[in-house]
Each structure stands twice: as C-alpha cells, then as structure tokens.
Amino acid sequence: MTEQTVTLQPSESTPVVFEAIPREAKVYQVSVDGLTGSFKAVAVPLAGSISSRMIWHEPLTAWEFVTTDIEIPLNEEIHLAQAWLNQSETTFAGHVDLVVTYPDGTRGTLSAVINQNREAAPHNGWFVQFAPFLSTQEGTYTLEATLSSAGQVLDSVTFSLVVVAVALPFTFSNFVARKIVCPGATAWNAVEISCLITNPHSMAVTQDVAIMWARYSRTYGQWINCEGSFGGGTRWDCICNQMSSCLVNPFPITLQPGESINFFYAGHCYPDPSDPSFHPCAPLLPRNYNWYWWLEDGTGNKSAERSFST
Incomplete structure (x- = not known):
C-alpha cells in the first residue's frame, strides 16, 4: 500500500501520482480514497x-x-x-x-x-x-x-x-661487403661480409639467411647470370651457392625474441684446410666486374645492398 499526504487551499487542485512497479504480467486493481481502477501489466519481449x-x-x-x-x-x-x-x-x-x-x-x-x-x-x-x-x-x-x-x-x-604459421622476417642493419685483394694474384679477389641480424618479434624465429649477389661485366657491357653465360641485358639475382656450386649457403640462423647476432662471412683468397672456416668452394671473384651483394632471409626480406668493382 502506498499513500501520500496532500494539502490543498480552497478550490485548489493538483494531480497526485503514484508509481508502481509490477513484478508479474497480470491485471492490478487500484483504489484511491474510494475511487477504483485497474491496469494490466504485460511482459515486454526482449530482443x-x-x-x-x-x-x-x-x-x-x-x-x-x-x-x-x-x-x-x-x-x-x-x-x-x-x-x-x-x-x-x-x-x-x-x-x-x-x-x-x-x-x-x-x-x-x-x-x-x-x-x-x-x-x-x-x-x-x-x-x-x-x-x-x-x-x-x-x-x-x-x-x-x-x-x-x-x-x-x-x-x-x-x-x-x-x-x-607465418614466416617472420629478420631485420638487417650495418651490412658491409668488403673486397679482399688477393696478395700476389693478378686475376682474383675475394669478398668479406658482415651484418647485424636481429629478431624483432615476440617469439623465437629460425630463418635460412643467404648471401645474394649479382655481377655486371664491364668487358661485355651486360649483366652475367650465375652460371657464367651472358644474360639477356637484364639483372640476375642469384643465391651464392650457384657461384661455385658447392659453397655452404644458405645459413640457418635461430634467434630468440629481441636477440641479435653479428653475422660474419670471411673471404679466403687461398683456402687453407687448417682454417676452421675453410671450405674448398670459397668464391674467388674475377676482375672486370661490378659486384652487388646483400643478405636475404627465407621470407624475401633483404638487407641494404653494397657493391664494389674488381
């Protein structure tokens, strides 16, 4: 039961409002000072x-x-x-x-x-x-x-x-490709490569990192493909194991989240079997070429490119 006290002056009137919150869907009877009425509460469907x-x-x-x-x-x-x-x-x-x-x-x-x-x-x-x-x-x-x-x-x-399983790329920075002039040799040079390789991701990443190269013959005025035959006037991007057929490449590298390594490839003018890094197919570079070098991982992400002439 709800009640309100109302004070009125002579001939004054005012509306009186009662608030009711029905809890069930049914007809409710209402009585106010002898006046009766009713209302029906219905359930409003939720959607x-x-x-x-x-x-x-x-x-x-x-x-x-x-x-x-x-x-x-x-x-x-x-x-x-x-x-x-x-x-x-x-x-x-x-x-x-x-x-x-x-x-x-x-x-x-x-x-x-x-x-x-x-x-x-x-x-x-x-x-x-x-x-x-x-x-x-x-x-x-x-x-x-x-x-x-x-x-x-x-x-x-x-x-x-x-x-x-998305392949995640490494990042490459401070890439250097340095020509090594072979002592006493008149026809050959070697290459020394270094680079900072970083895993910028939140998980460990393993990628094969390849030394990539292209060469331009100043003698013939055109790009030369990996097998040594003449290209058709276009540039050939080559994996360096095609240079000497048995060069160990690419290099599998695993880095933890945020880890970096200083990648280094030592060039050899005269491979020495007693050298721990010895490989019989270490590349020797002929003269009269412009050489272009970069690193590339398995996703196709590349380092900056460096070049020198022999």
Whole structure:
C-alpha cells in the first residue's frame, strides 16, 4: 500500500501520482480514497542481436573488424571484442558469453573484461571485450558468441578464425661487403661480409639467411647470370651457392625474441684446410666486374645492398 499526504487551499487542485512497479504480467486493481481502477501489466519481449566483432593481434597496429578471410599468425595473443544490439523497446542489461574451440577440439570460455552486463537503451548496444587467448595451434578456431539477459538467451552466432604459421622476417642493419685483394694474384679477389641480424618479434624465429649477389661485366657491357653465360641485358639475382656450386649457403640462423647476432662471412683468397672456416668452394671473384651483394632471409626480406668493382 502506498499513500501520500496532500494539502490543498480552497478550490485548489493538483494531480497526485503514484508509481508502481509490477513484478508479474497480470491485471492490478487500484483504489484511491474510494475511487477504483485497474491496469494490466504485460511482459515486454526482449530482443537483441549479436552484431559485428573486432579483433587485435600482433602485428596489427589497431583493432580491425573480423572478416571471413582473416589469417592470424601462430603463437600470438588474440584479443576479441563482440558487439551486441538491443532490438526491443525496453532497456535491458546484456550478457555475452564467448566460447572458443581449438583445432584439436579443446574448448574454453573466454572471460569478459570490459562492458559485460551493461544496460543498453532500445536500439543501442555495447562492445564486450574479452581476455586474450593464445593461438597455440595451427588450423581453424571456432568461436560461439551468445547474448542473454537475466538468463534468457536472445541470440547466438558462430564464426571462425584461421591460424597459420607465418614466416617472420629478420631485420638487417650495418651490412658491409668488403673486397679482399688477393696478395700476389693478378686475376682474383675475394669478398668479406658482415651484418647485424636481429629478431624483432615476440617469439623465437629460425630463418635460412643467404648471401645474394649479382655481377655486371664491364668487358661485355651486360649483366652475367650465375652460371657464367651472358644474360639477356637484364639483372640476375642469384643465391651464392650457384657461384661455385658447392659453397655452404644458405645459413640457418635461430634467434630468440629481441636477440641479435653479428653475422660474419670471411673471404679466403687461398683456402687453407687448417682454417676452421675453410671450405674448398670459397668464391674467388674475377676482375672486370661490378659486384652487388646483400643478405636475404627465407621470407624475401633483404638487407641494404653494397657493391664494389674488381
């Protein structure tokens, strides 16, 4: 029972408002100082929908919308934010559950960290952000997002993400290719190469690093291919094991996150079997050529280019 005390002057009138919050859908009887009436409370159906979703992971620089063709690198933290929309005519609090199924069938429920159980007015909604999970397996991840309110399921959608083992490049800096003039030789030179190679990523990376080269004949005025025959006026980019057929190349290198190494390749004018770095096919460079050198990893990422003439 609700009551109010009202004081009126002679001939004065004023509206008196009572507020009632019905808890059930039924007819309610109302009586005010002998005046009776009634009202009917009806249940307003809730309606909501799962809408767009956002994703962020390395190496993205900002959140992006999830698309059907998205591919995610292996061993990265995947951050997801799922949007929902209130499509009813009453305000309600929405709750979103997000379940991930890994490629091997393992299931896990992600924990919401932002905007869970927030109220939204009609035709409004929220992005619910979830704690990240790690893409530890290559393959297809299935995710099911479910929207509910007060235990009533309003919508559910399923989408997938594909995780691939992406080849990650090294970075190259301070690349030097130095000509070594062979003592007493009139026809040959050698090359000495150094470079700082860095893994800029958050995981260990293994790449084959190759010494790459091209040469231009000043005698014939054209680029020469790796086998020594004349090119057709175009430049040939060659892996250096094609120079001498048995030169040890490329070099497999493994670097931990943030690790760098000082790569060094020592040129030899006269290979010495007692030298620990000896190889019988260490390249000797003939004269009258312009030589162009660089390093390249398995992703095609290259160092700066350096050149010299023999």
